[in-house]
Amino acid sequence: MNDFSAAQRSRVTMLDVAEHAKVSKASVSRFIGEDRALLSDAIAQRIEQSIAELGYRPNQMARGLKRGRTRLIGMLVADIRNPYSIAVMHGVETACRQHGYSLVVCNTDRDDEQERQHLALLRSYNIEGLIVNTLGHHRDELHELHREMPLVLVDRKVEHLESDMVGLDNPAAVEMALAHLEERGYRDVLLVTEPFDGTSSRIERVSSFKTKIAQRPALRGTMIETGSELAAHLKSFLDTPGPGPKALFCANGIAALSSTHALRELKCNLFEDVGLIALDDLDWYPLVGSGITALAQPTTEIGASAFECLLKRLRGDDGALRTLDFSPQLVMRGSTLGVFR
Amino acid sequence: MNDFSAAQRSRVTMLDVAEHAKVSKASVSRFIGEDRALLSDAIAQRIEQSIAELGYRPNQMARGLKRGRTRLIGMLVADIRNPYSIAVMHGVETACRQHGYSLVVCNTDRDDEQERQHLALLRSYNIEGLIVNTLGHHRDELHELHREMPLVLVDRKVEHLESDMVGLDNPAAVEMALAHLEERGYRDVLLVTEPFDGTSSRIERVSSFKTKIAQRPALRGTMIETGSELAAHLKSFLDTPGPGPKALFCANGIAALSSTHALRELKCNLFEDVGLIALDDLDWYPLVGSGITALAQPTTEIGASAFECLLKRLRGDDGALRTLDFSPQLVMRGSTLGVFR
DNA sequence: GATCCACCTGAAACCGGTTTCAGAAGACAC
DNA sequence: GTGTCTTCTGAAACCGGTTTCAGGTGGATC
Numbered sequence: 001m002n003d004f005s006a007a008q009r010s011r012v013t014m015l016d017v018a019e020h021a022k023v024s025k026a027s028v029s030r031f032i033g034e035d036r037a038l039l040s041d042a043i044a045q046r047i048e049q050s051i052a053e054l055g056y057r058p059n060q061m062a063r064g065l066k067r068g069r070t071r072l073i074g075m076l077v078a079d080i081r082n083p084y085s086i087a088v089m090h091g092v093e094t095a096c097r098q099h100g101y102s103l104v105v106c107n108t109d110r111d112d113e114q115e116r117q118h119l120a121l122l123r124s125y126n127i128e129g130l131i132v133n134t135l136g137h138h139r140d141e142l143h144e145l146h147r148e149m150p151l152v153l154v155d156r157k158v159e160h161l162e163s164d165m166v167g168l169d170n171p172a173a174v175e176m177a178l179a180h181l182e183e184r185g186y187r188d189v190l191l192v193t194e195p196f197d198g199t200s201s202r203i204e205r206v207s208s209f210k211t212k213i214a215q216r217p218a219l220r221g222t223m224i225e226t227g228s229e230l231a232a233h234l235k236s237f238l239d240t241p242g243p244g245p246k247a248l249f250c251a252n253g254i255a256a257l258s259s260t261h262a263l264r265e266l267k268c269n270l271f272e273d274v275g276l277i278a279l280d281d282l283d284w285y286p287l288v289g290s291g292i293t294a295l296a297q298p299t300t301e302i303g304a305s306a307f308e309c310l311l312k313r314l315r316g317d318d319g320a321l322r323t324l325d326f327s328p329q330l331v332m333r334g335s336t337l338g339v340f341r
Numbered sequence: 342m343n344d345f346s347a348a349q350r351s352r353v354t355m356l357d358v359a360e361h362a363k364v365s366k367a368s369v370s371r372f373i374g375e376d377r378a379l380l381s382d383a384i385a386q387r388i389e390q391s392i393a394e395l396g397y398r399p400n401q402m403a404r405g406l407k408r409g410r411t412r413l414i415g416m417l418v419a420d421i422r423n424p425y426s427i428a429v430m431h432g433v434e435t436a437c438r439q440h441g442y443s444l445v446v447c448n449t450d451r452d453d454e455q456e457r458q459h460l461a462l463l464r465s466y467n468i469e470g471l472i473v474n475t476l477g478h479h480r481d482e483l484h485e486l487h488r489e490m491p492l493v494l495v496d497r498k499v500e501h502l503e504s505d506m507v508g509l510d511n512p513a514a515v516e517m518a519l520a521h522l523e524e525r526g527y528r529d530v531l532l533v534t535e536p537f538d539g540t541s542s543r544i545e546r547v548s549s550f551k552t553k554i555a556q557r558p559a560l561r562g563t564m565i566e567t568g569s570e571l572a573a574h575l576k577s578f579l580d581t582p583g584p585g586p587k588a589l590f591c592a593n594g595i596a597a598l599s600s601t602h603a604l605r606e607l608k609c610n611l612f613e614d615v616g617l618i619a620l621d622d623l624d625w626y627p628l629v630g631s632g633i634t635a636l637a638q639p640t641t642e643i644g645a646s647a648f649e650c651l652l653k654r655l656r657g658d659d660g661a662l663r664t665l666d667f668s669p670q671l672v673m674r675g676s677t678l679g680v681f682r
Numbered sequence: 683g684a685t686c687c688a689c690c691t692g693a694a695a696c697c698g699g700t701t702t703c704a705g706a707a708g709a710c711a712c
Numbered sequence: 713g714t715g716t717c718t719t720c721t722g723a724a725a726c727c728g729g730t731t732t733c734a735g736g737t738g739g740a741t742c
Contacts, residue, residue, distance in 0.1 A: 038720065104445055105444070370730055408697085699727090
C-alpha cells in the first residue's frame with residue numbers, strides 16, 4: 001500500500017509540461033486557458049503533445065487562486081434526505097455540469113449552527129455562487145457572502161435578504177388543490193403541514209390556504225401540524241361532522257408520509273373515508289391505497305433555473321431582482337375520486 | 342445590485358491581518374494553523390484581535406496549494422436519486438463534518454463518460470480521498486487516482502482495483518431473507534433484481550441466492566429482472582403452480598418499487614396472494630398494502646465507515662486492505678405474514 | 683562576563699497556476 | 713535599408729497562504 005499521509009505530491013505540474021515542450025510556463029498557461037489563439041501552431045502542437053504524453057491535468061485550486069474563478073457553486077440544503085431537496089439538487093447539478101461548474105453540497109440537518117459553519121466553509125473555498133435552501137438565519141453572514149457573490153434562494157424567502165428567488169407559485173398550487181377538491185365533491189378540507197419553523201414556503205401555503213378558503217364559501221378549511229399527536233388530531237377531524245365529504249391537503253411530501261401513516265393507524269379506509277391531495281409527487285404515491293393525487297413540482301426546472309440565475313449574475317447581469325415561481329402539475333390518482341367513485 | 346463578473350476580490354487577506362497586528366504573515370499563519378504554541382501570548386492576542394476586527398477567514402484554496410491538504414473528500418455516486426445512495430451519502434457527510442472535512446459529491450447518472458469527467462474534475466480539485474459508488478469503469482483513471490490518494494468502494498467491487506471496501510454482507514442478507522421466507526411458510530421464491538449492468542452487489546446477491554436456494558431443498562427459487570415486461574413475468578410466476586406459497590424477494594429498493602407497481606397492475610391482493618421481502622428499508626414500505634417486510638441496511642454506519650477508512654489511510658495506515666461487510670436487520674411487516682395470517 | 687540554549691520572530695522561498703509587460707521576430711510600406 | 717506594426721514569446725510578479733531558515737532575545741550555566 002501507499003502512504004498517503006506523506007503528501008507525496010508527485011503530480012505532473014505546468015512546469016513539467018513547459019520543460020518537456022521546451023516553452024515557458026506562460027505559454028502552457030495560455031494553451032490551457034482561453035488564450036490559445038495567441039499561440040503559434042508549432043508551439044501549440046508541442047504543448048498539446050507534452051500534455052498528452054505526461055498526462056497533465058491543471059490544478060483547479062491554483063488556477064482559482066490568481067484568477068478568482070473556481071468554477072465551484074455551493075448549495076446549502078436544510079435536509080438532504082428530503083426528496084424535494086434531492087430532486088432540486090439533481091437539477092442544479094445537471095445544469096452546473098453542463099456549464100463546466102461543480103457543485104459543493106452542504107447539508108445542515110436543519111441545524112442553525114451547522115448552517116453558520118457551512119457558510120464559513122463555502123466562503124473559504126471561494127465558491128462563485130450560492131444556492132440556499134435553508135432557513136437562512138445568520139443574516140449577517142449571508143449578507144456578507146452576498147456582497148461577494150450572487151446568491152439565489154430556492155423554495156425559501158429570507159427577510160431583508162435581497163436576492164433572486166426560485167420556487168413554487170404557492171397561491172396557484174393551493175388554488176389548484178382546492179379547485180380540484182371542490183370539483184371532486186369534497187367540502188371539508190384539512191391542511192396538514194409540517195410544524196412552522198420559519199420556512200417561508202410553508203407559511204405561504206398556509207396563508208394562501210386561508211385566503212383561498214375564504215373565497216370558496218362551499219368549503220370549510222382547517223389546519224393541523226404534523227407531530228406526535230397527528231393521528232389524534234386526524235381522528236378528531238374525521239369524527240367531527242362537517243359540511244360534507246372530507247379531504248386532506250398535505251403541504252409537502254413529508255406531510256403526506258406522516259398523514260398516510262396516521263390514517264393507517266386509525267384503520268382508515270384509504271381513500272374512501274377521506275380524500276387526499278399532496279404537494280410534491282413521490283414515486284410511491286401510486287402504491288398507497290388507490291394512489292395519492294399529487295401536485296407535482298417541476299423540480300428539475302427549479303434546480304436548473306436556480307443555477308441559471310447565478311450564471312446570469314456571474315456574467316454581469318446586474319438587473320432587477322428576479323422571482324421565478326413555477327406552477328405545479330396535477331397528477332390525479334385514486335385518493336381524490338371523491339363522491340364520484 | 343453588485344457586479345460579480347468583475348471578480349472584486351475585496352476579501353480580507355492574511356497580509357491585511359499581519360499589517361493590522363503589526364506582525365509578519367508567518368506569525369499569522371502560525372496562529373491560524375497548528376503552530377499556535379510557538380507564538381508568545383502577546384503576539385497571539387494581537388493577531389486574535391485583528392482577525393476578529395477585520396473578520397478574516399483564511400482561504401482554503403491557498404492553504405491547500407502549498408500544504409497539499411484541502412480537507413476535501415470526493416464521492417462518486419452512480420445515481421443520486423437512489424435512496425440507498427442518499428442515505429449512505431448522508432452518513433458520509435456527517436462523518437466528514439465531524440472531522441473537519443467537506444464532501445464534494447459528483448453524480449454520474451449511470452453514465453460512463455460522466456464518470457470519467459468527474460474523476461478528472463475531482464482530481465483537479467486536489468481532493469484528499471475518494472469514495473466510489475459507481476461501476477468504476479475507467480480502470481486506468483481510478484488506478485492513477487488511487488496512486489495519489491486513498492479510495493474506498495461502497496456497495497461495489499471493481500475488478501483489479503485493490504482498495505478498501507464497505508458494503509452489505511450479501512450472502513448473509515440473502516440467507517436471512519430465505520430463512521425468514523421459509524419459516525413463514527413460503528416455498529416458491531422469485532428474486533427480482535434490477536438488470537445486470539455490472540453492479541457487483543447485484544451479482545453477488547443473485548449468485549448467493551442460487552447457492553442458498555440449493556441448500557434449502559424445501560424451496561424453489563427463480564429469478565427475473567425489472568424492466569418493461571416485469572408485470573408479464575410476474576404474472577407467469579404467479580400463474581405457474583409451484584411447490585407451495587409464493588413470495589418475491591426484491592434485491593433492492595428500486596426493485597421493490599417496480600415489483601409493487603407490477604403487482605398492483607396485476608390486481609394482486611397485496612400481500613395475500615404473494616409474499617414480499619425487500620432489501621433496503623424505505624420510508625413508504627409500511628404504507629403499501631399490509632406493509633413491506635424489509636432487510637434494512639445500516640446506511641449511516643456504512644457511510645461513516647467509508648469515511649473512516651479514508652481517514653485511517655490519510656493518517657498513515659498502510660496496513661492490509663479492509664473489507665467491511667455489514668449485516669442487515671430484519672424489519673417484519675405484513676407482506677410476509679405468510680401461511681400464518 | 684562569556685557561552686550555550688531554548689524560545690520567538692520575520693524575510694524569503696515556495697505551492698501551481700495567471701497575467702503583465704517588455705522585447706524578439708517577421709511582415710509590410712516606404 | 714529603415715521604420716512601423718503585428719504577432720508571438722518568456723521573465724517575472726502575483727494570488728494567499730505555508731514552511732524553511734537564519735537571527736534576535738533572554739535566561740541559565742560556568
